[in-house]
Amino acid sequence: MAPRVLISDELSTAAVQIFKDRGVEVDYQPKLGKDKDALLAIIGDYDGLAIRSATKATEKLIAAAANLKVIGRAGIGVDNVDIPAASKKGVIVMNTPFGNSITTAEHAIAMMLAVARQIPEANASTHAGKWEKSRFMGVELTGKTLGVIGAGNIGGIVCDRARGLRMKVIAYDPFLSEERADQLGVEKVELEDLLHRADFITLHVPLTDQTRNILSREAIQKLKPGVRIVNCARGGLVDEEALAEALKSGHVAGAALDVFAVEPATASPLFNLPNVVCTPHLGAATTEAQENVALQVAEQMSDYLLTGAVTNALNMPSVTAEEAKVMGPWIRLAGHLGNFVGQMTDEPIKAINVLYDGVASTMNLAALNCAVIAGIMRRANPDVNLVSAPVIARERGIHVSTTRQDQTGMFEGYVKVTVVTDARERSVAGTVFSDGKPRFIQIKGITVDAEIGANMVYTTNEDVPGIIGTLGQTMGENGVNIANFTLGRSQRGGEAIAILYVDDPVPEPILDKLRRTGMFQQVKALAFDMA
Numbered sequence: 001m002a003p004r005v006l007i008s009d010e011l012s013t014a015a016v017q018i019f020k021d022r023g024v025e026v027d028y029q030p031k032l033g034k035d036k037d038a039l040l041a042i043i044g045d046y047d048g049l050a051i052r053s054a055t056k057a058t059e060k061l062i063a064a065a066a067n068l069k070v071i072g073r074a075g076i077g078v079d080n081v082d083i084p085a086a087s088k089k090g091v092i093v094m095n096t097p098f099g100n101s102i103t104t105a106e107h108a109i110a111m112m113l114a115v116a117r118q119i120p121e122a123n124a125s126t127h128a129g130k131w132e133k134s135r136f137m138g139v140e141l142t143g144k145t146l147g148v149i150g151a152g153n154i155g156g157i158v159c160d161r162a163r164g165l166r167m168k169v170i171a172y173d174p175f176l177s178e179e180r181a182d183q184l185g186v187e188k189v190e191l192e193d194l195l196h197r198a199d200f201i202t203l204h205v206p207l208t209d210q211t212r213n214i215l216s217r218e219a220i221q222k223l224k225p226g227v228r229i230v231n232c233a234r235g236g237l238v239d240e241e242a243l244a245e246a247l248k249s250g251h252v253a254g255a256a257l258d259v260f261a262v263e264p265a266t267a268s269p270l271f272n273l274p275n276v277v278c279t280p281h282l283g284a285a286t287t288e289a290q291e292n293v294a295l296q297v298a299e300q301m302s303d304y305l306l307t308g309a310v311t312n313a314l315n316m317p318s319v320t321a322e323e324a325k326v327m328g329p330w331i332r333l334a335g336h337l338g339n340f341v342g343q344m345t346d347e348p349i350k351a352i353n354v355l356y357d358g359v360a361s362t363m364n365l366a367a368l369n370c371a372v373i374a375g376i377m378r379r380a381n382p383d384v385n386l387v388s389a390p391v392i393a394r395e396r397g398i399h400v401s402t403t404r405q406d407q408t409g410m411f412e413g414y415v416k417v418t419v420v421t422d423a424r425e426r427s428v429a430g431t432v433f434s435d436g437k438p439r440f441i442q443i444k445g446i447t448v449d450a451e452i453g454a455n456m457v458y459t460t461n462e463d464v465p466g467i468i469g470t471l472g473q474t475m476g477e478n479g480v481n482i483a484n485f486t487l488g489r490s491q492r493g494g495e496a497i498a499i500l501y502v503d504d505p506v507p508e509p510i511l512d513k514l515r516r517t518g519m520f521q522q523v524k525a526l527a528f529d530m531a
C-alpha cells in the first residue's frame with residue numbers, strides 16, 4: 001500500500017506534485033495546522049506529516065499519530081515540533097536546512113536598511129501627503145560595525161552581504177572556528193564585546209535554553225547608545241519589554257523584528273513605537289525559498305517512506321538511498337545481533353560495544369549502531385525503532401561505544417555486539433553472506449555458522465554425546481520441523497552450543513522437556529523479525 005502524507009500548512013503545491021510523482025498518497029489541507037482538534041482526529045491515518053510553522057507537532061499530536069513515521073518541516077526552525085516526543089515514538093523529524101537561508105538573510109539586510117533609513121514610516125508619511133523631508137534623517141551603513149549573533153547558514157550569508165555593504169562585521173558564535181571566521185572575513189568576538197561595540201546587531205541563532213533571552217534587559221543596558229537591532233531568527237531571543245523601554249528612552253535607536261515571542265503577534269509592547277519595523281514572520285517568504293523548501297521536504301519524506309534514505313533528520317543519522325540499498329542486509333544483521341543479545345539478557349544493561357570489521361567498518365556506523373540498539377531494546381519494547389532506541393538507551397544510562405578494525409580473515413567483514421551487565425559480558429558476532437543473508441558466526445566466543453530464522457531455539461550444554469539425538473527426537477516427537485541445525489564448541493568436551501532454526505515457535509512445554517533431561521544448562525526460544 002502506498003504511504004500517505006498529510007500537508008497541514010501552506011506549502012507550495014510543488015510538494016503535492018512531487019509526492020504524487022513518487023507514488024506517495026498526499027492530502028493537501030493547508031488550514032488544518034491551525035485546527036488542533038481536527039488535526040488530532042485524523043493524524044492516525046498518515047505515515048508522514050509535512051508542515052511549516054502553523055502546525056504544532058506536540059506530544060499529544062504525536063501520541064495520537066499511530067502510523068506516523070516522519071515529520072517534515074519545510075523550513076529550518078523546528079521549535080514547533082516536540083523532537084524528544086517524536087524520537088521516543090520512533091518518528092523521524094526532518095527539516096530543510098538550506099532552502100530558505102538566502103531569502104532569510106536578504107530579509108535581515110532589508111530590515112537593517114529599512115530601520116537605518118526609517119523607510120516604512122517615511123513611506124506611510126509620504127502616502128499621507130505630508131512630505132516630511134526633514135523628519136526622516138537616517139544613518140549610513142558603510143563603515144558601521146555589525147554584530148552578528150550566530151554565524152551559521154543564515155548568519156554567514158548576512159556577514160557576506162554586510163561586508164558587500166562595506167560594514168565591519170563582528171560575530172559572536174561559540175561554535176564558529178577561527179578558520180571559518182577568517183573565510184567569512186569577520187572578527188570573532190565574545191558576546192560582551194559585541195554588545196559594547198556594535199552599531200547594528202542581527203540575530204541568527206536558534207531558540208534554545210542557551211539563547212533564550214540572549215538580548216536580556218541586562219544585555220540591552222550594555223548596548224552602545226544609538227544601536228539598531230534586527231531579529232529575523234526567533235521570538236524569545238530578545239526581551240521585548242526591555243527593548244520597548246530602551247527604544248522609548250532613545251538608548252536603542254531602532255529595531256526591526258520579523259519574529260515575536262508569541263505568534264501570531266496581535267499585540268506587543270513594540271507595536272506603534274517610532275522606528276520599529278515589524279513584519280509577520282516573513283523571513284522565508286519568497287517564491288524561490290518556498291519552492292525550494294517544499295520540493296526538498298517532499299523529496300526527503302518520499303525518499304524515507306519509499307527507500308529508507310534519511311536526509312537532514314534531526315533525530316537520526318543520515319543514510320543516503322545508495323547506503324540504504326547497500327547497507328540493508330547489514331542493518332538487518334545489526335538488528336538480529338542486537339535482538340539476540342537482548343533476548344539473552346535479563347539483567348539491566350550497562351554498556352554496549354559494537355565492533356565493526358572489514359567491509360562493515362567502512363559503512364555508516366551511526367546508522368548500524370541505531371539498528372543494534374533497536375534490536376537490543378526490542379524485547380522490552382516491541383515498538384522501538386532506529387530513531388527511538390538510542391534515546392531510550394541514553395535515558396537508561398546505557399553507554400554505547402564503537403570499535404572499528406580491519407583484520408578480516410575468513411569474512412569480508414563482520415559485526416560483533418557485546419553487552420555488559422553487572423553480572424557478565426555477552427557477545428555475538430555475525431556477517432552477511434554474498435547471497436545477502438545474515439549469519440551468526442560466533443556466540444560466546446564459540447565459532448558457529450547459523451542461518452537466522454524467525455523462530456530459533458538456543459541451547460548450551462557440555463560437549464557430550466547424545467545432544468543432537470535428544471534435540472532431534474524431542475522436536476520430532478512434538479511435530480516441530482527443524483529447518484537448520486548448527487553446533488559449536490569451545491573444545492572437545494568443553495562448553496558447547498546448539499542453534500536450531502525451526503519452522504514454527506516452539507511452545508514452552510516442549511522446551512521444558514529438554515530442560516528436564518538435565519543435559520542442558522540453558523534452553524531458550526528466540527524470535528527474530530525477518531520483515
Ligand SMILES: NC(=O)c1ccc[n+]([C@@H]2O[C@H](COP(=O)([O-])OP(=O)(O)OC[C@H]3O[C@@H](n4cnc5c(N)ncnc54)[C@H](O)[C@@H]3O)[C@@H](O)[C@H]2O)c1
Nearest residue numbers: 076077104150151152153154173175205206232233283284
Ligand atoms: N524568520 C524566518 O522566517 C526564519 C527563516 C529561517 C530560519 N529562521 C531562524 O533562523 C535561525 C538560524 O538559522 P540557520 O539556518 O542560520 O541555523 P544554523 O544552525 O545554520 O546557525 C545557527 C548558528 O547559531 C550558533 N549558535 C548556537 N547556539 C549559540 C549560542 N548560544 N550563542 C551564539 N551562537 C549560537 C550555531 O553555532 C550556528 O552557527 C533558525 O534556527 C531559525 O530559528 C527564521
Ligand SMILES: O=C(O)CC[C@@H](O)C(=O)O
Nearest residue numbers: 052053075076077100284
Ligand atoms: O515557514 C515559514 O514561513 C517560516 C520558516 C522559518 O521560520 C524557518 O525556521 O525556516
